[in-house]
Amino acid sequence: MKFKESLQIGNMNLRNRIVMPPMDTSKAEDGKPGANLVEYYRARAKGTALIIVEHEYIIPQGIAHNGQLSMSDDSVIPAFKTLTDSVHEEGAKIFAQISHAGAKASDSGMAAVGPSAVAFRNGPVPEELTHDQIKEIIQAFADAAVRVKKAGFDGVEVHAAHGYLLNQFYSPLMNKREDEYSIKTMENRTRIHKEVVQAVRKAVGDDFTVAIRFGACDYLEGGSEIKDIPEAITHLENAGVDIIDVTAGMMGFIRPGHREPGYLKDLGLAAKSVAKLPIILTGGVQTPLDAEKLLTEKACDLVGVGRAMLKDANWTTKALEFEEE
Numbered sequence: 001m002k003f004k005e006s007l008q009i010g011n012m013n014l015r016n017r018i019v020m021p022p023m024d025t026s027k028a029e030d031g032k033p034g035a036n037l038v039e040y041y042r043a044r045a046k047g048t049a050l051i052i053v054e055h056e057y058i059i060p061q062g063i064a065h066n067g068q069l070s071m072s073d074d075s076v077i078p079a080f081k082t083l084t085d086s087v088h089e090e091g092a093k094i095f096a097q098i099s100h101a102g103a104k105a106s107d108s109g110m111a112a113v114g115p116s117a118v119a120f121r122n123g124p125v126p127e128e129l130t131h132d133q134i135k136e137i138i139q140a141f142a143d144a145a146v147r148v149k150k151a152g153f154d155g156v157e158v159h160a161a162h163g164y165l166l167n168q169f170y171s172p173l174m175n176k177r178e179d180e181y182s183i184k185t186m187e188n189r190t191r192i193h194k195e196v197v198q199a200v201r202k203a204v205g206d207d208f209t210v211a212i213r214f215g216a217c218d219y220l221e222g223g224s225e226i227k228d229i230p231e232a233i234t235h236l237e238n239a240g241v242d243i244i245d246v247t248a249g250m251m252g253f254i255r256p257g258h259r260e261p262g263y264l265k266d267l268g269l270a271a272k273s274v275a276k277l278p279i280i281l282t283g284g285v286q287t288p289l290d291a292e293k294l295l296t297e298k299a300c301d302l303v304g305v306g307r308a309m310l311k312d313a314n315w316t317t318k319a320l321e322f323e324e325e
Helices: 035-045 074-089 133-151 167-172 189-206 226-239 266-270 286-298 307-311 313-323
Strands: 005-007 012-014 019-020 050-057 093-099 154-161 207-213 243-247 280-281 303-305
Touching: 005 050, 005 074, 019 035, 035 050, 035 074, 035 226, 050 074, 074 093, 093 133, 093 207, 133 154, 133 189, 133 313, 154 167, 154 189, 154 243, 167 189, 189 226, 226 266, 243 266, 266 280, 286 303, 307 313
Parallel strands: 019 050, 019 303, 050 093, 093 154, 154 207, 207 243, 243 280, 280 303
Antiparallel strands: 005 012
16 A cells, blocks of 8 residues: 555655654643653654654744743753654654744743734734844744754754744735735745745755645635645745645644545645645544545645544554555
């Protein structure tokens, strides 16, 4: 079965097509993974090809909530090294996901910032980022990626989805700028994505895997649309990523009215229509056959198994024993 096949990406070999996507637990201990979180990921690494750890804030101003992991200073590196070692002992690869919450930020004690002075839902109105502040945030992503590499991860995923800062720049709902970061062209809409990816790539080198989680559709009136995806994917590929992890945008991981297996399949199909790089897709997968269907229908190259793996740490090992009759 296709989900059992290996996949070579650069110098990294994934033993199958099953990915544990980043799912927030809010169980960080002073921004670090403690023993319980290490064991949580180790258990789900058994058989799984790739673990993507829940997002870590790159600077305190970008923290999304209490209990979030941090990649904002070097003090966290030893704790993350314990985590990466434990996952590697189970034969899986492991990525860190780095993020800035932008207008969604809370619990930082600092003013929220965003592409424009537009509130996220009913939150506070953020301060519009200046060009100098944007440059500082881009550098913070690069600095965090260096810590990711030092901590023994196999790659880094830039979080540009689920209503966080980079997604806010992409979405017409949040971005009202009139400068080179406006939504007037796809070049502008994805400019900060490309600048972050390029800064990260320069910081970690060509031998380290760089992915991006792309919030491809808002599923809200006036927001980003599926028809935008092919052009956006081309821009992201040209930025220098190795993998694109496609998901929803300002609605988070939700598609209103849909919870069926593969409920974000349309996003994957739109991305795969032009993509030259591997595509990860998550959403509603419960069984091995759900995963197999997404792969055979060419909606993705790697399948994220979220809530099912959250409920059952042995999901992957059971799936690998499955044989279709």
